Amino acid sequence: RTVYLNGQYVPETEAKVSVFDRGFLFADAVYEVVSVIDGKLIDFDGHVARLHRSMAELRMPQPPGREELLTMCRELAARNALTEGMIYFEVTRGNPGDRDFLFPSAELQPTIVGFTQNAPLVDRPQAESGVSVVTLPDRRWQMAHVKTTQLLYASLMKAEAKACGADDAWLVRDGFVTEGSSQNAHIVTKQGKLITHPLDSSILHGITQSAVLELARQGVVEVETRSFTVEEAKDAAEAMVTAASAFVLPVTRIDGVQLGDGTCGPITRKLRETYIEFAR
Numbered sequence: 001r002t003v004y005l006n007g008q009y010v011p012e013t014e015a016k017v018s019v020f021d022r023g024f025l026f027a028d029a030v031y032e033v034v035s036v037i038d039g040k041l042i043d044f045d046g047h048v049a050r051l052h053r054s055m056a057e058l059r060m061p062q063p064p065g066r067e068e069l070l071t072m073c074r075e076l077a078a079r080n081a082l083t084e085g086m087i088y089f090e091v092t093r094g095n096p097g098d099r100d101f102l103f104p105s106a107e108l109q110p111t112i113v114g115f116t117q118n119a120p121l122v123d124r125p126q127a128e129s130g131v132s133v134v135t136l137p138d139r140r141w142q143m144a145h146v147k148t149t150q151l152l153y154a155s156l157m158k159a160e161a162k163a164c165g166a167d168d169a170w171l172v173r174d175g176f177v178t179e180g181s182s183q184n185a186h187i188v189t190k191q192g193k194l195i196t197h198p199l200d201s202s203i204l205h206g207i208t209q210s211a212v213l214e215l216a217r218q219g220v221v222e223v224e225t226r227s228f229t230v231e232e233a234k235d236a237a238e239a240m241v242t243a244a245s246a247f248v249l250p251v252t253r254i255d256g257v258q259l260g261d262g263t264c265g266p267i268t269r270k271l272r273e274t275y276i277e278f279a280r
């Protein structure tokens with residue numbers, strides 16, 4: 001693969017980052033994942049805007065501009081013949097040359113990396129069969145709206161979910177589902193309403209969910225923004241996750257409880273189809 005590092009396109013084996021980079025020592029870094037279908041970047045501007053918001057929250061100076069990031073993504077897709085999959089990019093606070101908790105001078109150049117990942121996004125068996133989740137405690141820091149590379153807890157919960165025989169984890173704080181380990185979580189009640197968590201600091205404000213909810217409101221389903229409990233989720237007609245790497249995927253099992261007939265429900269299917277059509 002050809003990867004991007006600080007303005008250059010290099011073979012992945014030649015891309016070197018210092019051991020003193022704050023991304024490595026402090027997870028002092030933010031990232032984005034942009035999906036690609038037929039070589040087209042999906043919701044690129046939304047991802048750039050969120051990267052800039054994440055950097056502002058962490059007082060990271062020198063955000064890379066939209067044009068620089070767009071050129072990087074287009075070049076990476078072209079050089080790696082990416083037609084369907086994801087582009088990952090990350091900005092760290094940079095390499096101050098030593099380990100020090102205090103933020104370095106604002107003059108320090110950030111480290112910028114990007115790479116591509118091939119993956120089938122449109123045709124996936126899980127779009128029909130759905131995914132199973134187990135609910136696990138949300139012990140992440142309380143700035144989950146900032147998209148940092150501090151992903152150890154998400155990895156730990158995914159491993160825990162796998163060990164339980166499930167595909168993924170839904171995280172729970174005070175009895176309420178916040179979100180998935182790396183996706184936003186939504187349910188459709190038996191009364192036919194889509195329930196989605198409020199956009200506060202306990203969840204990542206998903207770019208995919210924002211587009212999907214917008215489409216949902218245009219006549220697919222009534223949307224209610226409030227948190228929901230684990231019990232409500234298990235009693236729901238349908239459940240789903242949204243993320244750049246998933247688009248919309250049905251959740252058909254929560255803590256071993258099957259939802260509906262155990263396959264993708266009609267509202268989830270409609271939202272997935274509508275979103276893919278809109279994204280193409």
Ligand code: PDD
Pocket residue numbers: 033179180181182183184203204205206207208209242243244245
């Ligand atoms: N994950 N919530 C969390 C905790 C996430 O990590 C993600 C994205 C989302 C969905 O956000 P979006 O729709 O903007 O992708 C929600 C990415 C895909 C990842 O870490 O791979």
